[in-house]
Amino acid sequence: MNKIITVKHLSKTLGDVRIINDVSFDVEKGEFVAIQGPSGSGKTTLLALLAGLEKADAGSISVGQENLTSMSEDQLALFRRNNVGFVFQSFNLIPTLNVVENIALPLFPTRLRSSEVFDRSTTAAIDVGLAERLKHYPNQLSGGEQQRVAVARSLINNPQVIFADEPTGNLDTKTGEKIIELLRQLNKEKGQTFVLVTHDDRIAGESDRIIKIVDGRIGE
């Protein structure tokens, strides 16, 4: 298998606290990886570093052909737009945009034609089971539906890797299972790499591999 993510000696300090401490690991292309660890262990910070939302203090991260360590803020933004998708715990949809528009959000600043943008986002909405909710606004959707919109939004730019931070954290168990089922299905059908942070052992059990983080280090 090919490596899609390579992390070497990664460190990140916030204030006086070293959140990530000399972490190194690889993720293979098409893998479904869970990052687990106790609260405050640094798993969300690690995910932010991998997704280019945060810059590391030391070490290196490569995603695909891109080396994130040397990128400026704007270069990181473009990297995120073109290479990664992100699913948040609390969905983070734009309240003034409907389902199709929320899914299309990452494509608005691109040079794609408006019709193509909306065709793609409509297809993505249908793919995640929201065919009946295309014109609905976030406040008209259930939590599970909102997270489906967030998942579709993370896939709209056809990324190499999708990062998810506690994607079921705000959902009930049954809905959470459906979301994980959806992510797994997408992983299998499209071969995209998924890296998700979770504290739920059942979800972690569904993954190909678990990376455990304890006090900013990779644990056993």
Added chain:
Amino acid sequence: MLNYAIKELLNRYRSYLLNVIVIGLVTAMVITLSFLGVAYKEAACLPFKDIHGTIIVQKNGNVPENVSGVLLSCSLAPIHQDAVTAISKIEGAQDISSALSLWVFDPDHFKRVVGVNWQDNYGKSLSSRVAEGAAPGTDQEILIDKTYAGKNGLRVGSQVTVAGSQFTVSGIIGMAGNEIVAADVYLNMSVAQDMAYQSKNLQAVERVDKTDVNLIFVNAGQQDLTLVTQKIKQNLNEQDTNAGQTPLGQTIGNYNIYTPDTFEDQISTMLKLSDKLTWIISLVLFIGVCLIIARNTLRVVLERRKEFGVLKAVGYTGRDIQKLIGMETILQVLAGFIVGLLLTGIAVFILSKTTVSIAIPWELSAYPHFLLANPDDANIVQTHFLPIRLELLPVVVTFLGVLIVGLVTALLSTWQINKLKPVEILKYE
């Protein structure tokens, strides 16, 4: 992205309403002030429409000892042909017209008489207002004013005696009576000049030649007006170097030069105020727009901090977000500008129903007040509707001004977006 900006504005219109209202009010005030300034300037030109010129030149003369027979109106002095020739040579002075305004104290009654060159602009202007008959074709024919004709039961073909000579009425002219150099009788210039030349009472106080006039009308374009007026003043001063004391002890040789500026000064203090204050008021209003847009944009940026964090997380650069805010600002400016134009339209409609009163200087509307029961009746006032109208240039300039001010202010107010790190969005988790 435009769709996003539109939906943002529509869904949170309460947040942006203040911007739209402020832009609308400022636009309306700046454009209306601009229109008002132009309208007052145009109003000051309205009295000149009657003479088809923009500059009137007169020369002050001496009061005759004996007020009878033929006199120059208002004790004006004759202007000799060399002065007319000198003015006609001034660059920018176009279409020189002249007239000779006389007071004729005939035994039966008084008449205001004007000698006219029917081929010059002033003469053509009078000819165009002949309501009945035609302009005089011979020295024995005259044109009479409609009111004068009515009072005296005259019609085309009637005989009228002026300064002892018989004339036939060739036409009747429809004048309002408050025009510059309004008269009862209009006749050929050479006939009027001969009357003045023959007048002993007049010759007693002024040297009158057979070709003299006492009114010169100069047409100068708006751009050349000030320059031409200055040159006329310089020129006439040179011509007037021999000015001295008259037998009555009055200073002669002072020319009166009337331009639209003469009336601008008297139309209203509003013109002066609007002229001087337009820039200051506009500047203050634009600063107000800056402050309000900046305050509102900052508030909205803070409110949307989480949203902008999401945008950055999904791949928006700082410039992309500024572009989004720029679009939102342009849409607000457009909405505010449309509101402003509507308000301007209402203001212009109301102002167009107001009138301006322009007092015509006595020397230009001469009637001997000592002949009137009420001397104040000699004071002529023209009343015009304010010629205010919508014009494109101030609208475009104001739009661009508001747009630039709005955009710069809004974009400067978003400086902290660049400092916003996308990871902060995770803090809201």
